[in-house]
Every structure is written in structure tokens, then in C-alpha cells.
Amino acid sequence: MEKRYQVFVSSTFVDLQEARGKVIQTLMEMDCIPAGMELFPAMDEEQMQFIKRIIDDCDYYLLILGGRYGSVSAEGISFTEMEYDYAIERGLKVLAFVHEKPEDIPAKFTDSDPALKARLGAFREKVKTGRLVRGWNDLKELPGLVSLSLNKTIKTYPAIGWVRADQITSTEAVREQNELLKELEALRKELQRSKTTSVPKVEGLAGLDEQFPVTLTDYAGMDAKRYQRSLTWRQIFVQIAPDLQVAQNDSSMRGAIGQALLSYIGVKTPYHGTVDNEDYKTLRTQFAALGLIGLVVNGEGEAQTLFWELTPEGAALMLQGRTVKSSTNGE
Structure with missing residues (x-):
């Protein structure tokens, strides 16, 4: 029996109308069923409930990000981001296509409001964290990128689909x-x-309160400032653990650790922090050996990706070090 897969296409509408058209045409040529908000380009909370029902019926979720954050709900969250969050909540496989150079997008297709620009930047980072994304610059690229990505996703993660x-x-x-x-x-x-990598027990591991010299770099344009600090394994882990409450892609963790530790040692608003590559490998290995994180391989073949996951022991240490204790001492 020939199955067809339903794909929800999510994006802001007016600025990406042409892009949506090309993507939808590509999906139809692949015998997929495109679904989206063509009937409701101006969203509101009531229509969002209807959209959730459509997403419930879909097999895959496809996101296109350009230069606009989009219209927002009463809570200040764009409907595009709400669709994305709901697709993640439902466990749909997400294919994300993020414009690589939003600064080159014509002004009429970008947000002039600084608050919306900031929200778009945060949304872009959220989408790029913990999953593979495809960058695009030209509308001509999208059909090919969508076709390649969706074909690989269907082969790797076959969904239920629809049958006549x-x-x-x-x-x-x-x-x-x-x-x-x-x-x-x-x-x-x-x-x-x-596929979670099992780490054998290692004798003589450094304790949580022993120090490790970490080299950090803050990149700001052509200006790179280096810092070296000796921090305990406990201090380092407690700073990065909250980000691991959701599994994180290994490729993003080096920067996340750099940002967290630069802030911890007192660097004000680090621009783009990172940790020395060899130090990063040691941190990853040590935390795995201490049983604080699990290293999980996701995907097959060339699509394999390594993720960090918080273990119960790591979660306990995080709660111990990052929770606010009562000042009343139980009185």
C-alpha cells in the first residue's frame, strides 16, 4: 500500500509567502500532503486551537525562518513559535530551514521593532539547539533542501502516514x-x-570539589579575549546543568559551556563564548565518568548526532546547587 505523509509547514506568512509556495509545491511533487495556515494568515488564539488539531494529524513538521518573528499572542509569543513548541511537545520530527543571513534580507521583510528582533534571535537559537537545521539564503535553494532533508527523515524515521x-x-x-x-x-x-554510550567505572577519578584549569575565549568580532580559571568540577557542572534538563546536541555544548562559565567568572555580557577544545573533551569525558551525564547517539550513518542527557545523579546535583533555599529555616 502506498502511503502519503502529511507535513505541517510553519512560518510567518506575508514575508515568506513565496517560500511557502515553493515548499508546498515540492511537498506535493513528493506525494506528501502539505498542511498549514494558508486559510488563516492572520492568527489569533482561537485559530491556534484549530491549528493544534491539524498538527495532531501530521506526520512531520517543517519550519521556515526568515527575518520576521511574526504576530504575537497576548503572552508575547509568536504563533509560529507556538506551533513549533506544540510540534515538539507532540514528538513530531522537525525539519528546520533557517535563513543564514537575516541581516541581508530586505527591510520590508524584517522586523523594525527591537523587541521582535530580539525574540526572533532567541527563537533562532532555540531551533538550532539540539537538532540539525539547514541554512538557506536564496529561495531557489529551498526546494532541493526540503526534498533531500524530508527524504532522509522519512527513511530514518518512518511515520504512520495516510492510505487511501x-x-x-x-x-x-x-x-x-x-x-x-x-x-x-x-x-x-x-x-x-x-545506543547510550556506557562509561566503564574508572578508579581514582578527581572528586567534585577538586579543581580543573579551564581556558575560555570570548569572541567579539575581531577581538578575542582569553581567560583561564581553575574551577571545581562541581562549580562547572552546576553552571551548565540547567541547560541539560532537555537533551542538548554535542555540537552546541561547547559554546553553551563557554557562555555559562564566562558569566560565572564575572565577564559581563560575553558576546560569543567558547571553551578550549581539549578542555571541552575532558569536561565531557569527566562528567560522563562521574555518572552526571549520559552520551546518546541519535540517528544512523552520516546523520548520527551525539547528545548530552542529564542522569538522575546529575539532576540531583543540579537541584542541590541551583535551587533557592528558604531563609526561614523552617520557622
Whole structure:
């Protein structure tokens, strides 16, 4: 039976209308079913509830980010970001296409409000953290990028999809097919969990309160400032642990650690922090050996990605070091 996959296309509307058209055409040529907000370019909270039901029926979620944050809800969150958050919450596989040079986008297609620009920047960083994204600069690139990415995603993470009713012999056959697909997905997730790298017990590990010299760099344009500080393993871990409450891509952790530690040692508003590469490898290995993080391999072949996950021991240490204690001493 030939299946068709439903793909939700999310983006701001007016500035990316042409981009959406090209992506939707690509999806249709791939025999996919595009879904999105063409009928509701001006969103509100009531329509958002309807959109959630559409996302519930989709197999994959595709996000296009340009130069605008988009119209916002009463809470100040754009409807595009709300769609993204809901897709993540539902566990859909996300394909994100982020404009690499938003500063080159014509002014009429960008936000003039500094607050919206800041929110767009934060949204871009959120999307790029913990998952592979594709950069684009020209509309001509999008169809090819979408086709390659979606084909690979479908092969790696096959979804339930839709089948014509006349291709199903009975309701029972549909039920059996869905159950088999659920079992397949459960087995795939179990296999993924089994790929967590196991770290053998190491004798003589440095204790949490022993110090380690860390070299940090803050890049600000052509100006790079280097700092070296001796911090305890506990101090380092407690600073970075809150970001690990959601699994983080290994490629993003070096910068995240640099930013966190530069702030911790008193560098005001670090521009782009990073930790020395060899120090970073040592930190990753030490925290894994201490049982504070798990290292998980996600994907297959060239698409393999390493993620950091907080272990129960790491979560306990984080809560101990980053929670606010009562000043009343129980009185």
C-alpha cells in the first residue's frame, strides 16, 4: 500500500509567502500532503486551537525562518513559535530551514521593532539547539533542501502516514497496520536508548570539589579575549546543568559551556563564548565518568548526532546547587 505523509509547514506568512509556495509545491511533487495556515494568515488564539488539531494529524513538521518573528499572542509569543513548541511537545520530527543571513534580507521583510528582533534571535537559537537545521539564503535553494532533508527523515524515521480507503481491505486491517507501526516506533525508540554510550567505572577519578584549569575565549568580532580559571568540577557542572534538563546536541555544548562559565567568572555580557577544545573533551569525558551525564547517539550513518542527557545523579546535583533555599529555616 502506498502511503502519503502529511507535513505541517510553519512560518510567518506575508514575508515568506513565496517560500511557502515553493515548499508546498515540492511537498506535493513528493506525494506528501502539505498542511498549514494558508486559510488563516492572520492568527489569533482561537485559530491556534484549530491549528493544534491539524498538527495532531501530521506526520512531520517543517519550519521556515526568515527575518520576521511574526504576530504575537497576548503572552508575547509568536504563533509560529507556538506551533513549533506544540510540534515538539507532540514528538513530531522537525525539519528546520533557517535563513543564514537575516541581516541581508530586505527591510520590508524584517522586523523594525527591537523587541521582535530580539525574540526572533532567541527563537533562532532555540531551533538550532539540539537538532540539525539547514541554512538557506536564496529561495531557489529551498526546494532541493526540503526534498533531500524530508527524504532522509522519512527513511530514518518512518511515520504512520495516510492510505487511501480503497487500498485497505477492512477496518481490522487498518487497526493491525497502525498497531504494527506503533510497535515499530517503540522498538526504534528502544534501540535509540540502547545506543547510550556506557562509561566503564574508572578508579581514582578527581572528586567534585577538586579543581580543573579551564581556558575560555570570548569572541567579539575581531577581538578575542582569553581567560583561564581553575574551577571545581562541581562549580562547572552546576553552571551548565540547567541547560541539560532537555537533551542538548554535542555540537552546541561547547559554546553553551563557554557562555555559562564566562558569566560565572564575572565577564559581563560575553558576546560569543567558547571553551578550549581539549578542555571541552575532558569536561565531557569527566562528567560522563562521574555518572552526571549520559552520551546518546541519535540517528544512523552520516546523520548520527551525539547528545548530552542529564542522569538522575546529575539532576540531583543540579537541584542541590541551583535551587533557592528558604531563609526561614523552617520557622
